[in-house]
Amino acid sequence: MMPTPTVALSTHKSHVRTTPYRSLEELCGGDPQMQELITRGKLLIDRGIPILILGETGTGKEFLSRALHAFSARRNGNLVAVNCASIPESLAESELFGYCKGAFSGALPGGMKGKIQQADGGTLFLDEIGDMPFSLQTRLLRVLSEREVMPLGAPHPVSVDVHLICATHQDLKTLVAQGTFREDLYYRIAGGVLRLPTLRARADKYQLIMQMIADELSLIQAPDQILAPAALQHMLAYPWPGNLRQMHAVVRYCCAVMNGTRIEVSDLPEDLMQFQVESSPVENVRRITALPIFPRQSHSSTPSRDERSRVIDALNGSRWNISAASRQLGMCRASLYRKLRELDIPHLRDQAMPAYAS
Incomplete structure (x- = not known):
C-alpha cells in the first residue's frame, strides 16, 4: 500500500501542520x-461548487474535508482549516481576512495574511460555520461573490482563488429562521450538501471497530481475534452518542489497558461495561463480510x-467484471483497480483470462 499522504492545515486550529488522513476509498x-455520499462528493469537489458537510459531533466532518481536498485537483495547495467556534470574535476578522502593517495597535510589523489568503490555490475549510459571528458573515459573502478579500488597513482588495468546504452540526435553516445566520450566505455555501450518517445508523460498525x-x-x-465476543456485543449494541470520535477513543483505551492479547468486557470503559446488552448470538456478526484492513505504512512489504x-x-468467478469482483472482495472499484496495479494483474479480460484461467 502507498504511504499515508499528509496535508497542510492552518493555525489556531489553524497553524500549518502535517496530519495524516484517510482516502475517500477508506472512508467509504x-x-x-x-458509499453514496462519497460518490457524490467526488462529483462535486472539482466543479467549483461550495460543499456543506452536515452531521452530528464526531461523525468525521473534518476527516471528510481532508479526503475531499486530497482527491481534488487542488491537492497540491494548502488545506486551511478554521474552527469558527474557537476564534474569539474580537480576533476573528483579522484571523480570517488578515491585516497590513500598522493596521492596529499590536499588529505584527509586517502584517499578516488571513486564513482565506493562506488557502489561495487550495481549499478553505470552515468548521462550525453556524457559530460564525453575524458581522463576519457579510464579509465572507462578499469574498465568495467577488473572489477577493480586503485585509484590515489595506488600500485595495486582494484576489483569491479558494474552494470552500463548510461543516456544522447545527441546523442552518433554523438559524436562518431565527435571524442569526444570513439566508443569502446559506444558499451560497450550500451548493452541494453532504450529510454524514450517525454511527448508530451505520451498517458497518463491525468493520469500523476492526x-x-x-x-x-x-x-x-x-484484528477480530483481539476482541472477545462479549466485548464485541457491547460495542455493537452501544448507541455511540459521540460517534466515530468516541469509538476511536474507546478502542485506544481498550488497546492500552487490555491484559494480554485480547480485549474483554472488563477492559471496556465504564459506560460501555455497564450498558445492558440483549442476548443475541455473536455468530451473526461474524458472517459479515469484513472490509479489507488498511495496514499502517509499510515500505518493505x-x-x-x-x-x-x-x-x-x-x-x-465474476468473469472479469470489475464491479462484481470488487463487491466479492469487499472493496470499492477504485481500490480494486489500485490492487490490480500493485499485483501487476492486467484488468482487461481479453488479456488476462488466457493467462490466469483455471
Whole structure:
C-alpha cells in the first residue's frame, strides 16, 4: 500500500501542520449511505461548487474535508482549516481576512495574511460555520461573490482563488429562521450538501471497530481475534452518542489497558461495561463480510501469493467484471483497480483470462 499522504492545515486550529488522513476509498466503508455520499462528493469537489458537510459531533466532518481536498485537483495547495467556534470574535476578522502593517495597535510589523489568503490555490475549510459571528458573515459573502478579500488597513482588495468546504452540526435553516445566520450566505455555501450518517445508523460498525483495532495495534491481519465476543456485543449494541470520535477513543483505551492479547468486557470503559446488552448470538456478526484492513505504512512489504490468488479467483468467478469482483472482495472499484496495479494483474479480460484461467 502507498504511504499515508499528509496535508497542510492552518493555525489556531489553524497553524500549518502535517496530519495524516484517510482516502475517500477508506472512508467509504461498508455502509450504503457512506458509499453514496462519497460518490457524490467526488462529483462535486472539482466543479467549483461550495460543499456543506452536515452531521452530528464526531461523525468525521473534518476527516471528510481532508479526503475531499486530497482527491481534488487542488491537492497540491494548502488545506486551511478554521474552527469558527474557537476564534474569539474580537480576533476573528483579522484571523480570517488578515491585516497590513500598522493596521492596529499590536499588529505584527509586517502584517499578516488571513486564513482565506493562506488557502489561495487550495481549499478553505470552515468548521462550525453556524457559530460564525453575524458581522463576519457579510464579509465572507462578499469574498465568495467577488473572489477577493480586503485585509484590515489595506488600500485595495486582494484576489483569491479558494474552494470552500463548510461543516456544522447545527441546523442552518433554523438559524436562518431565527435571524442569526444570513439566508443569502446559506444558499451560497450550500451548493452541494453532504450529510454524514450517525454511527448508530451505520451498517458497518463491525468493520469500523476492526479497522480501528488494526490501526491502533499496527495489525495487518486478524484484528477480530483481539476482541472477545462479549466485548464485541457491547460495542455493537452501544448507541455511540459521540460517534466515530468516541469509538476511536474507546478502542485506544481498550488497546492500552487490555491484559494480554485480547480485549474483554472488563477492559471496556465504564459506560460501555455497564450498558445492558440483549442476548443475541455473536455468530451473526461474524458472517459479515469484513472490509479489507488498511495496514499502517509499510515500505518493505510485498504482495503475498495468497492475496494475488484471492484477487484472481474473484475476477475469474465474476468473469472479469470489475464491479462484481470488487463487491466479492469487499472493496470499492477504485481500490480494486489500485490492487490490480500493485499485483501487476492486467484488468482487461481479453488479456488476462488466457493467462490466469483455471
